[in-house]
Amino acid sequence: MIIQKKSNTIVWKDIFTCVELPAPLKRAEELAYNLWWTWNPAATNLFERMDPDLWFETDGNPVKLLRSLSLNRIDALLHDAAWMQNLDEVYMAWQAYMSAPTDSSRPSVAYFSMEYGLSHVLKIYSGGLGVLAGDYLKEASDSNVPLTAVGFLYRYGYFDQRISVDGQQLATYEAQDFNLLPIQAVTDEGGHPLVFEVPFSDRTVYCHVWRVQVGRISLYLMDTDLEKNNLSDRQITHNLYGGNWENRMKQEYLLGIGGILLLQHLGISKEIYHMNEGHAALISAQRLADYVEQKGLPFDVALEVVRSSSLYTVHTPVPAGHDYFDEELLGRYMGHFPHRLGISWQEFIDMGRTTPGSSEKFSMSVFALNTCQEANGVSYLHGVVSRSMFAPVWPGFFAEELHVGHVTNGVHLPTWASPESQAFYKKHLGTDYVSRQADESTWAAIEHIPSDEIWQLRSQLKENLLHYITHDYRKRWLRANDGSANLPEGLDCIGLNTLLIGFARRFATYKRAHLLFTDLDRLSRLVNHPDRPVRFLFAGKAHPADGGGQGLIKHITEISRRPEFEGKIIFLENYDMHLASKLIAGVDVWLNTPTRPLEASGTSGEKA
Incomplete structure (x- = not known):
């Protein structure tokens, strides 16, 4: 018999410590965990005044700032009457904003995207698609639209860029410390971090779920970097647009199938399901399965119900921006779905092919088009180009007859207008200019400045x-x-x-x-x-x-x-x-x- 002594075995545990903020500063912590501060200069100025040098060192991250304050600085803030009054004013403005009633005349929306550009401190975006998604949530908050969003919390996000002496781009990936981000873990009934299970064809993938509060809007982010997952599955949410095609397949399966299951687990049901690009197209597959299995609808009827409440936004005519998967790879992850839907594999895969019955790869964009009643480009010209690009999906119709429209991209004005510009607009256009920004007459006053x-x-x-x-x-x-x-x-x-x-x-x-x-x-x-x-x-x-x-x-x-x-x-x-x-x-x-x-x-x- 061999007895192995384990008394000297090293067991590593992560321990996170920080100063417990006194009660009067808890309001600053509440503000830090709602990204409302990203488009309200009074809030960012409040945080910067807490400790200007530390604000710089923490790259303008209020959560990290609060975690790094010294006891002496905390005591100084408590005795700074002007700053404490400013905290009261900003907090009351935020409370008033949050307490406004939801606009019940607007349809409720579930929004799915691979990336969200909300703040530079939250590295879950790469470019314009993400900036649109982030600004979309902020505008929904300002407009008080009942919207819930779903995405991923990437451990390494998009890369940091350095340029070498000879001009080469060097890409480095630094892990995000989730404890220092303006996000909060979703918990179960016992108050423990929720471990959400997503059934893949041959295994279960486990996720932690994080909530980002964007003003009045909740964004739920899935994170697979858990010890319960194997190494391959832990990497699903490591990088934005990283890894090989199989990892991309896993990501789009998790966003689409897992995203719908997550909303169901949270008890959230919406009237409109919006795919921000084809990455989220598989939300339609899960919704179809739910209508067939839970509601007892025939597949054709379920398809019409799903179509009637689904919207697909296409962002590019460049082929590299549209994902195509080999039949073998698709079958490994989606092979069990046709049986659930009561159709054949051929019928299912043809939903993602421009030419049914061919040997084409499965296109997420084509699948989105076939399962959404509405589709739109992001500018007038892009709408024209998209109708021409997608015309082969509907043989027998002229491109100009297709239902693919356009909604010209905009950006969230308070996010991108500098503090000085916002003060200028308030002075000359009125303090309520944001709520009137779509009215052309609001801007006529510019001519008289x-x-x-x-x-x-x-x-x-x-x-x-x-x-x-x-x-x-x-x-x-x-x-x-x-x-x-x-x-x-x-x-x-x-x-x-x-x-x-x-x-x-x-x-x-x-x-x-x-x-x-x-x-x-x-x-x-x-x-x-x-x-x-x-x-x-x-x-x-x-x-x-x-x-x-x-x-x-x-x-x-x-x-x-x-x-x-x-x-x-x-x-x-x-x-x-x-x-x-x-x-x-x-x-x-x-x-x-x-x-x-x-x-x-x-x-x-x-x-x-």
Whole structure:
């Protein structure tokens, strides 16, 4: 008999400690856990005044700020009468906002998306699709629409970007500490973190569920990074748009099938089910199964019920933006569904094929079109392009006869209007301008504002940007690079009389970031003119699998380091929502050069 002694076995446990805030500061904690602060300057200013240096060190994350406050600073705040009064005012404004009754005349909505751009501190977004989704939730909150959203909480999110000395994009993935994010775990009846079970074809995948409060709107995020899952399944929610095609299949299964089951588990039922891109198309598969198995409806009847309450938003005409799965891979995850629906495998897979009966791959976009009564592009031109692109799905109809429409993308005004702009609008348009923003007459007052006041605002926003990139951005850049890499030159040489032109977005090749550089001699004359200084600010990430996009970044970086362009063409690393807000407010001109008609709407331009 062998006796193994375990008395010296090391057992690791995670322990998280922080200062317990006194009762008077608990209201600040409540505010920190509702992303209402992201579009209310009074709230962000309140947090910054708690400790300006710590606010910078925590990258403007109020939860991390509160967890990092020293006892001395807490005591100072409690004795700061002006700050405590400000806390009362902001808290009362938030309470009044939250207590407004829901608009019961609007249909209730369940919204599904792979990404949400809500704040730079919550890394669950990559580009315009996510920014639209995040702004959509904020606008739903302001409009008091009964909406609930579903997505993923990514452990590593989208990557952080660094540019090497030779201009190469370096992608690094840093784990998010969920304890320091403005999110809260959903708990079970016993007060323990909910472990939600999602049945896959041959196993169960377990999820923790987190709630993000976006004003009046709840966003539920699934997280599979649990010890109960095998390593492969833990990685489902590690990265946004990461991994191989099988991991993408798992993600879309979890978002669609798991998302509907999660809402059912939480007792949430809605009138409209909205797929933000084809990633969420499988919500229709689960809803079909529910109507057939639980309501006893024949498949054809169930399909009409699902169609009548489903909406699909398509975001791009670029083929890479639409997911196609091999039949074998699809069968491994969805092979059990036809039996549940009372149809054959051939009938099921044909719902995702442009040509039924062919050997085409299964298209999530086509499946969405076949299970949604309504579909829309995100601009007028994109609607036209989408009807043409999807025309083969409905043979015998002209493209212009199809039901694919458009709803032009917008952005959430209070999120992207700077604090100075918001104060300016309140002064000249009325304190209720946000609720009247869709009324054209609201903006007619602009014509009567003295030009010098508008120019004063423009100059202030430009000065804010210049201060940011010469101070805050510089410090962040040096901190991220351990002070060892070459800081972009020319940041200190930009004046208020310099024409600033901005280009910041995803570095996809069709957006043609390189177009400016087709005539370098002419460009050199422009940026080196002695009387009319011009500077170009570039920012943006290329997907790690997009060699062409990364090549554009390298090309622009190399040109920016040539003697005639040094300090005149500047690439700012690690583009995110925080940097975006500074750039779109501060530059004079926003450059947009996509290949027509591949740019569906251009969210960066919408922000500007």
